Amino acid sequence: MYVYGNVVTKPAYEPERRTKEPERTGKTSRQVRKNRRKALHMSPGYVIFLAVAAILALIVCVNYVQIQSRLTSRSKAITAMQEELADMKEENNTKYNAVMDSVNLDEIRDKAQNELGMVYASSEQIVEYDNPASDYVKQYENIPEDGILAQSDKK
Template identity: 35%
Template structure:
């Protein structure tokens, strides 16, 4: 009897394996209970429902794609009109941009021309200033034309404010 008891104990301990190659134990199919069977059936039903849901979603997506690919004549006309408006706006924009560039170049050439004229005027003024001999003019005015320098009592001084010029509203008084 002892041997039979040991044999039963060995069967229980034989199922344990040491090391890194431990296998998963398979449950005995005869021991499957009603609860396990119910869980299995429930899982199968949920999987079936999920597949059916996916199938209906795919069909709906396919219908939506087909509907989206179809364009009605009104939609085509709308797209054509929108495209024409966009092309028109782009054309007007490019035309305005071109005019702006042309005007900027014209203004730059006018500025250059003004600078050249100012330089020419300054050079001409310098030439005129250096060509006039002020000493010869004084000699001719005092000698031939009878000009006399003013005396100290004939000179009237006035102060000029911050402006560069003065408006004269009446004659300067004589002393």
């Protein structure tokens, strides 16, 4: 029979409850008592082994905590340095932009041409040269008029 709702009737029977532990009637034998005493006894070698293992475990735990502490402090130092770097970059960019805004290239060109008498280089004054060896040049003597520094024997 199915009961609807939240009130369910108790069953007609209740299970028996034990009130106390069952008593052991038999006495333990001499061999069992001897085995129990032997199991409770620890040899000196086993005690030393357990003590060494416990000390090693303690040392490992202490080292782990120290490493974690150093890692945390270094992490905080790195974060502080990154914030300082960001502030310095922002300050540097601000000063760079201020300097670039204060420089007027048209004004410099006019002053160079009108007051100092400077002119752009003509095509005769420009010397182009080929460097077959590398991009790095050590100039030991003047560049030749034809612009070629070195030639290989093979053509």
